[in-house]
Amino acid sequence: LFVKDVIGGFECNDGNEGIPSVLKRKDETSTARACLNPLRTDLTFQNLGDIRGMIAVDQVGNLGGEKYLYVQGGNIAENGVDAFLSEVMIELSANGEYTVQASSASNNNDDDVNASLPPSPVSSLAMLSASGASGVVLTGYDDAFVENSLYHSHLDSVSKGQSIDKDAVAASATLLARSAVAAAYQSEDNEVDAATAAAYALDLLPNAVSSSSNIFENLYNCLFSDGNCETFVNYASVESANDAIRTGINLGIGQPLGKPPNYYVSVYNHENGQGFVAASGFKYGAMDSSADDKDDYVKDYGDNENDSFLLRPSLLEMSINGLLNDFLGRGSFADSDDGSVPELVGCSSSNDCSSVSYCSSSDSNELAAISTCAGGKCICGSRAHYHPAFDEAISPAANRAPGWFLIDDNDQGVSAMITEPNWSSFVGVRAYNDAGKGVGIYASISGAIFTSICLAVVYRLKKTFVKEKVY
Numbered sequence: 001l002f003v004k005d006v007i008g009g010f011e012c013n014d015g016n017e018g019i020p021s022v023l024k025r026k027d028e029t030s031t032a033r034a035c036l037n038p039l040r041t042d043l044t045f046q047n048l049g050d051i052r053g054m055i056a057v058d059q060v061g062n063l064g065g066e067k068y069l070y071v072q073g074g075n076i077a078e079n080g081v082d083a084f085l086s087e088v089m090i091e092l093s094a095n096g097e098y099t100v101q102a103s104s105a106s107n108n109n110d111d112d113v114n115a116s117l118p119p120s121p122v123s124s125l126a127m128l129s130a131s132g133a134s135g136v137v138l139t140g141y142d143d144a145f146v147e148n149s150l151y152h153s154h155l156d157s158v159s160k161g162q163s164i165d166k167d168a169v170a171a172s173a174t175l176l177a178r179s180a181v182a183a184a185y186q187s188e189d190n191e192v193d194a195a196t197a198a199a200y201a202l203d204l205l206p207n208a209v210s211s212s213s214n215i216f217e218n219l220y221n222c223l224f225s226d227g228n229c230e231t232f233v234n235y236a237s238v239e240s241a242n243d244a245i246r247t248g249i250n251l252g253i254g255q256p257l258g259k260p261p262n263y264y265v266s267v268y269n270h271e272n273g274q275g276f277v278a279a280s281g282f283k284y285g286a287m288d289s290s291a292d293d294k295d296d297y298v299k300d301y302g303d304n305e306n307d308s309f310l311l312r313p314s315l316l317e318m319s320i321n322g323l324l325n326d327f328l329g330r331g332s333f334a335d336s337d338d339g340s341v342p343e344l345v346g347c348s349s350s351n352d353c354s355s356v357s358y359c360s361s362s363d364s365n366e367l368a369a370i371s372t373c374a375g376g377k378c379i380c381g382s383r384a385h386y387h388p389a390f391d392e393a394i395s396p397a398a399n400r401a402p403g404w405f406l407i408d409d410n411d412q413g414v415s416a417m418i419t420e421p422n423w424s425s426f427v428g429v430r431a432y433n434d435a436g437k438g439v440g441i442y443a444s445i446s447g448a449i450f451t452s453i454c455l456a457v458v459y460r461l462k463k464t465f466v467k468e469k470v471y
Contacts, residue, residue, distance in 0.1 A: 018043045021309040034309045039286040041275035041309040053081035054135030056120040060172040061164045064146040070103045077134035087194035098171040105143040159260040166211035174208040227257020235322030241349035254314040270402035275311045280304045285396030321384045329379030344377040353378035
């Protein structure tokens with residue numbers, strides 16, 4: 001849905017300029033714009049412009065004992081960005097412990113431009129842009145999943161014996177960061193070659209991510225061992241406090257991950273990540289106050305001064321949002337006299353950061369000068385934003401409670417609405433056909449008959465024992 005909103009151009013029924021996401025803060029610069037129908041709690045994504053390329057990452061935690069990573073794609077986009085990214089990744093890893101190779105998965109299907117790509121956001125980008133733009137997927141497998149990788153099963157956890165290659169994850173993170181810098185160095189006319197861009201990225205980011213660093217170890221523990229770890233809880237608590245101050249409503253921290261972490265999704269509603277609008281005391285998944293069939297209690301947004309758009313993300317989502325705000329917000333400090341980095345002020349919410357002086361007021365982005373709290377430290381600017389991630393054919397029903405959705409009859413079928421990841425019959429997973437209701441009904445009837453026979457035999461046997469006086 002995010003890719004469609006950016007590539008296809010999002011159209012808000014109430015005007016693309018949107019309305020204040022928190023009515024009582026409508027005059028504040030930091031207040032995001034939002035849309036009532038289709039509901040979007042934040043329209044900041046409209047400032048992104050065109051997407052030229054994308055890098056996705058998939059299953060790099062288990063390389064099957066090898067030290068090879070693979071780049072999927074690189075032969076789809078008309079603008080050539082995906083080919084450039086593929087070459088950059090291979091170039092960047094040339095002298096590293098973990099090397100990147102071009103995948104042997106080829107596109108032998110002229111009707112499907114995504115045949116050489118594993119399921120990923122890159123596939124959506126290529127299809128929605130009609131191959132005008134695409135990207136690459138960095139993976140830990142070539143044309144099939146690593147044998148016994150245990151992905152997408154109940155054993156996909158370190159607590160169940162899943163083996164995670166920490167060094168491979170760290171190498172992938174380093175490669176991803178350097179590739180992003182190299183991509184940003186490329187000119188609009190693609191005048192920079194891969195080797196030059198890679199050299200620039202290495203010079204700018206000479207230090208690799210260490211799998212033994214405190215930050216890496218903390219995140220590893222949170223993502224693979226204890227989903228309710230102190231790091232995630234701290235970041236999520238601050239984000240929850242910031243939202244409570246901004247909207248005046250404290251929704252608390254969302255769905256926890258558990259220990260060990262459980263990444264299976266839940267029912268999508270306002271308790272589990274669905275954005276909604278609170279207007280005149282009622283909650284709606286979307287609003288259309290001009291609809292002819294609306295109920296009398298549906299009032300216009302703005303009739304009550306406490307009207308606002310609300311979102312209760314999960315613990316994982318809130319933590320990632322806080323982490324992005326924290327690390328990205330540390331790059332906009334005002335220049336000091338001696339060139340040193342200022343000591344960050346501690347905080348528990350954005351209210352504690354109103355008086356900090358180290359956020360630059362000369363930044364081209366006005367919002368970067370607004371201090372906020374992330375992870376217990378005052379940083380500059382809120383850089384991370386939430387966006388719904390459900391299928392593009394699904395939209396919240398207007399003037400109904402959260403959890404009600406409509407299906408677009410004109411959906412182009414860019415992605416399957418409900419699906420499990422699939423690629424080819426050789427991908428390394430086992431699929432089972434749905435046997436239908438008949439087997440279950442047959443098993444139930446057979447079980448009932450067998451149970452009845454057993455009861456009759458036991459009853460008859462008991463009577464015989466009683467008659468013979470042996471019971």
